[in-house]
Amino acid sequence: MELTLTLSASNLILMAVGLWGAKWLVNAWIALYLAFESIEKYPGQGFLLLHPFRGWTIVLGTVFPPRGCMGDFYAAFSLYKKYGSTCLSSVVLWGAVPTYWLSDADAIKAVTADRSTFTKDVQAYEALNMYGLNILSVDGPEWKKHRTIANPAFNDSNNNLVWKQTISIANEWFSDIDQQLMQNKKLGDPTTLVDLSSVLARITLSVIAFAGFGRRAPWSEDIETPGGQVMTFKPAVIGATKSVIPYVVTPTWLYNLAKRVRIPLLTSAGQYFDALKVHMLEVISHSRAKAADGKGFELEAALLRNLVQANMIEGMAQGCKLLSDDELLADMFAFLLAGHDTLAHSMTFAIELLSLYPEVQDKVREEAACLWPDGFPCSESVGRYKESMNQLGYTTAVFQESLRLHPAVPRLSKIVQRDTILPTRQFSSGPDGAIEDVMCSEIHVKPGNTIIIDIVGLQRNPIHWGNDAEEFKPERFIDTPTYHWPRNAFLAFSSGPRSCIGQRFALTEATCLLAGLVLKYEILPPKNLKGTTREERQANLLKWIPSATATPINAFVRLRRRK
Known part of the structure; x- marks a missing residue:
């Protein structure tokens, strides 16, 4: 009789754990489904196993994600060119967070100028707090204090x-x-x-x-x-x-x-x-x-x-x-x-x-x-x-x-605090690979979404730097009476x-x-x-x-x- 009771208690525990696990999986799948549904009208729709602005992403960056996949550190502007858009959408597995990648100067200017709507991803900088909070790892009034000093x-x-x-x-x-x-x-x-x-x-x-x-x-x-x-x-x-x-x-x-x-x-x-x-x-x-x-x-x-x-x-x-x-x-x-x-x-x-x-x-x-x-x-x-x-x-x-x-710094991360519309561009590529037919578009981001400011993508964007954007030409940074280099497209x-x-x-x-x-x-x-x-x-x-x-x-x- 005692053995029977013991086995029954064990079974109950296993059943409870199983039910909890099943509930977690169902909730996780629902969250992922809703996240992908929220980005379905935007180009890209990539799936990210790791947050693109965290420590392990950096450690694995030379081999993962594989070349040409969303999140690839070495992709430069190639993925934007593949999808014909200066903004790409994706979802991070853990947390099912809709994540948008920007290589558009106007969209990025809107993000960096509005510190209340797009806050610093301070969690990504916690590791720099080995001595304490510092100017790199804080935001809001605390950052202003450090900066003012x-x-x-x-x-x-x-x-x-x-x-x-x-x-x-x-x-x-x-x-x-x-x-x-x-x-x-x-x-x-x-x-x-x-x-x-x-x-x-x-x-x-x-x-x-x-x-x-x-x-x-x-x-x-x-x-x-x-x-x-x-x-x-x-x-x-x-x-x-x-x-x-x-x-x-x-x-x-x-x-x-x-x-x-x-x-x-x-x-x-x-x-x-x-x-x-x-x-x-x-x-x-x-x-x-x-x-x-x-x-x-x-x-x-x-x-x-x-x-x-x-x-x-x-x-x-x-x-x-x-x-x-x-x-x-x-x-x-x-x-x-x-x-x-x-x-x-x-x-x-x-x-x-x-x-x-x-x-x-x-x-x-x-x-x-x-x-x-x-x-x-x-x-x-x-x-x-x-x-x-x-x-x-x-x-x-x-x-x-x-x-x-x-x-x-190849990329930066921001957290969206309120519903916002960001300006982006869509385009096509000609037979020689040149960017053509550039049209204005927009994306709707919501609280909790992540914005990745893709600095490499921005600074190799042919819309801003010309179709020779991959070439080394210092003259780009010398103003003339007829040319002024695009300040908003330079985020070094x-x-x-x-x-x-x-x-x-x-x-x-x-x-x-x-x-x-x-x-x-x-x-x-x-x-x-x-x-x-x-x-x-x-x-x-x-x-x-x-x-x-x-x-x-x-x-x-x-x-x-x-x-």
């Missing part, structure tokens, strides 16, 4: 420091290059191979450390280690940056376990984050001490000054700091990440493209020679950045065109109120370095690509993988001293 630091005075430090660190790099060239010349090779990813990470880190945080990071030696910390500043920053994605996809419990038990990748990631925290705290402590002594803040650390000052005063609530200790650390990391890793990768693509287009190099060299007729300046005679930048319009256009083809620095506050910082550093590099050296593809066509060299050199930013993987060029 940091924005004044990005001014002309700061850009002058960027220009000065870029020239100083470039001279140190060029000195190393010349020594390598002398050694190679003795062996019969007038060139030297350069690993751009490694070199540019060091350069951009030195510039943001100096111009943003008053921390000098010499080329030939690392910063002194505070408090006997084993790991020095540069490897801590670079290692922490590379550990962002492993941190994103790791459950908190497993990440915490890796601090006690060695787990490959995760344990070292924790060590990088911990070491960087020590260095950032040392910088903060030094600034606080100077303020307490009445010496004020260093002029050469405008961003640090603003962040620390906000941390030392009370906000609206009594006893509450305007910027908490955690937020101060988190903002420092966010600016270090954006100020060195993102820019290093963007400059890598630009230099690789210059190696493929010697005719573009010639124009950059002519422009740089007019600015610096006596050669690249030393750090003592740098001049003012604004006057110099005005004379490097074509070089700036080269960097912008590289950003158009290879934006650091985002757009609207949330556009990148470091845009001028990045343009100043990149333009200065590119001009100086081309003035002194001829940039050539690696030897293993000799005898290949430009298209084959381009396919090899410009490979990239999704990560915290679009990351080049074949970042090697050769340099040869110009006569």
